Amino acid sequence: MSNLQLSEAVNRVQPSATIAVSNKAMELKRQGIDVIGLGAGEPDFDTPDNIKEAAIKAIHDGKTKYTPVDGIPELKEAIVAKFKRDNELTYTNSQVTVAPGGKPIIFNAFLATLNAGDEVIIPAPYWVSYPEMAIMCGGTPVPVACGANQNYKLSPEALEAAITPKTKWLILNSPSNPTGAAYTKAELRALADVLLRHPQVWILTDDMYEHLVYDGFEYFTIAQVEPGLYDRTLTMNGVSKAYAMTGWRIGYAAGPDKLIGAMRKVISQTTSNPCSISQWASVEALNGPQGFLAERNEVFKTRRDLVVAELNKAEGLHCPTPEGAFYVYPSCAGAIGKTSPGGVVIENDEIFATELLQHGNVAVVFGAAFGMGPAFRVSYATSTEALTEATKRIQNFCASLK
Template sequence: MKQLSIRVQQIKPSATLAITAKAAQMRAAGRSVISLSVGEPDFETPQSAREAGIAAINSGFTRYTDVAGIPELRQAIADKFSRDHGLEYSASDILVSSGGKQCIFNFLMAVMDPGERAIIPAPYWVSYPDMVKLTEGIPVIVPTTAENHFKVTAEQIEKVICHRCKVLFLNSPSNPTGMVYTAEELVAIGDVVRRHPDLLVATDDMYEKIIFDGRKFATFAEVNPDLKERTVTFNGVSKAYCMTGWRIGYCAGSSALIKAMAKIQGQSTSNPNSIAQKAALAALTGPTHALDEMVRTYEQRRAWLVSAINAIGGMHAIMPDGAFYVFPSVEGLIGKTTASGVTLADDVVFCEWLLEEAGVALVPGTEFGAPGFVRFSYAVSQATLEDAVSRIADAVKTLK
């Protein structure tokens, strides 16, 4: 279609959504399919948030709000940063958007000029590179290894920085690996950033509340307070409070940058959903017992799943620190032949075969910039996980 822009032709659809759609088609055709591809908690939105949403509707809170979000929600988010990380922001330093993805897109639109570069450690969340491309920026992908727990080092970042680098992405706990940066690792990265005064840090903390083994979460600006003005911290209520469909994300940064990002938002979507903002306010200021129970459950599923995956020949997983993903290598299965004579050339073909053969949907690591791996989401019941792993193990046994 000649009318389509070069910009839109450079990006690809979300792999996770595409696989989910394929699984839905198979179910509609009568197939039994287990999807471990979606990054969505399998718990309910907290009761306090649901009630606040209903109350907002019943009270007529259904009009436009401030573009950047209602003042009381922005203040609650500022209070959250102070309480959790000792970071002091005013309400004017906070932007509320229609999901964390819109926050990141607003940020990139506000800071990136054509030809400027964004450093993205791989494995990465699938949307980072394509959002950079939409701003006519250039993604600079920095591969990491399982041996280093999929975490980029300060030395790796130093090697790729040039005068055109504008943004460094960090994601902890990581989607897709579940790995968490320690405070010491973030301090070392801060030492590199400090030497490059034009570099901004975009830290995606969406999974910060889902963390295991008694770890203490640290965010970049918390351990590098002198770099706070050059850092934008992204978060939201989707994962911790099981509110994916409510579409509320938020971020904190310098007031000048937040104002610029709000200007972008004002000319694209305007304010986030008024009802969802009230629900998010209740979630952020309400009881946390549901969150605590969810984290305990995920911690148990994680341990079981890693052990079960490692019992399958040709697959190997390391223990993640947080989120609800396991990211095992399937290198031991690449090159094998299926019963129908198809060679599993790579992780993409492996996932396609597994969906057809076993009715289990996973996301290939290639989509995250990590060929030879696959992503499991364990945001499903234990019984569903056990069924899925049993199907995978049986299917793998048929390979030659």
């Protein structure tokens, strides 16, 4: 094995920091250490029973064979209906692709379209996988800083400045992982006006947290706001977050036939079809009762308000209130330069997160992994009791810094 030469592509890629933090928290728990993990972007709710029953029925009905590589017709029809119902977007089955999760959707789109030197504009803070997938597929990620003073959202001016003749894609994630920031209709309208002037730029809109918005926020996706961008937008979503189906591994997207056809070609030579049982469960998720979404959102909102209030009591932290998702992204700038109980100087947010785990037994993801610090991401997709205890530990840790 010592003679194995790894590819240049894989050597350029960083491992997922969010997965690493979750794995570390689980490892410490197995050792008997009382760690509270706030790293995983995974709802603690269970998959609704009607969805489980649909999966069980599919098993009993023998729907356990290969399916079309990018989704069964019934699921594509449910996705078409969802886009029409929720987003006022009209697609046909041929414009829809289904994959084993959201990551393969993005990866397939990039592999199907990126050539060496093509640029992908990624507003920062960003989900950790966006730039790495662009790199793996031969592209060049172009992070654009969107600070707390901009509510962590891309401005039209910053977008205009980032576009070059090499720009191939813009990624828009709303509500955002890691910040929870969501774009209003007016903000999307302003970005669309810029994009209309640059017809070479395609838009990948990651709407995975669409149903997780609070305080009466009205959700829009960019192709809905500007129909002129419909023919160069890949609108991505999935069942993982809203339907508490992370382990079922179903992501989907809709876009122009040519792009979807190219992605289908990629799928045919890589993953092939997503799990047949998960597909039938997802049909029920999208077509079945949706009332539980609002009920769960009330719980998430209560947790958000708790976490924001308690983190803002911690010395050296400042935590904005986000519009959606189940993350907050507090600044830890006030802790930089201080010394931990273990005698370690907090030089950056990665050291802050490491020392918090070591001395506070709370696992969070450091901001540099998302392209902007000093900050860290907290997932509040866990019990109120755990969040209450975790924020108390964070307060105590911050108070212990000298």
